[in-house]
Amino acid sequence: MRKQAWLAMVGMLVAGVVGVAQSDEIANAEGFDAAMKDVGKNFGAVRSGMEARDGAAVTSGTENLVAIFERVEAFFEARELEAGITAAGEAKQAASDIVSALENQAFDQLAGARDRLGGTCRSCHTEYREEIEGGGYRFKDGVL
Ligand code: HEC
Numbered sequence: 001m002r003k004q005a006w007l008a009m010v011g012m013l014v015a016g017v018v019g020v021a022q023s024d025e026i027a028n029a030e031g032f033d034a035a036m037k038d039v040g041k042n043f044g045a046v047r048s049g050m051e052a053r054d055g056a057a058v059t060s061g062t063e064n065l066v067a068i069f070e071r072v073e074a075f076f077e078a079r080e081l082e083a084g085i086t087a088a089g090e091a092k093q094a095a096s097d098i099v100s101a102l103e104n105q106a107f108d109q110l111a112g113a114r115d116r117l118g119g120t121c122r123s124c125h126t127e128y129r130e131e132i133e134g135g136g137y138r139f140k141d142g143v144l
Pocket of ligand 1: 122
């Protein structure tokens with residue numbers, strides 16, 4: 001039953017439900033912040049899409065995430081920040097794995113790939129992110 005619901009959805013894949021604000025290089029902390037807000041929105045769409053068995057929403061959200069993490073990885077590479085390069089690479093891989101799982105109708109692999117993706121958020125945030133008093137987030141002092 002679960003499998004059939006997914007199969008019905010996979011037939012209707014469309015791109016860009018949530019959208020990616022920019023596709024160019026992330027130049028600075030402001031650009032990075034905008035990219036992370038996009039990551040947050042798209043990951044939310046992927047998670048709720050999985051719960052709703054909405055293959056189109058999951059595919060478009062994860063494709064956006066692959067594209068954003070590509071840029072995030074380049075940002076860390078340009079600054080030679082190893083833990084960030086690794087985490088961004090793993091995030092990109094986990095997002096691609098979700099796309100492949102849907103394409104191959106390997107629906108039993110979806111939750112695992114989503115959880116791996118979520119794990120990359122936590123590890124990179126623990127390493128580099130701090131909360132701003134009064135709201136929002138930024139890079140820890142001295143990282144950039
Ligand atoms: C390679 C490192 C890295 C990975 C992976 C990563 N993040 Fe981030 N993220 C950061 C850093 C650093 C910040 C703080 C800087 C900022 O907010 O501009 C941040 C900030 C954020 C913010 C706060 C943006 C704001 O200011 O409102 C959100 C939301 C967010 N990340 C979501 C996610 C989610 C969801 C994932 C996983 C799907 C993820 N991130 C994966 C590095 C990463």
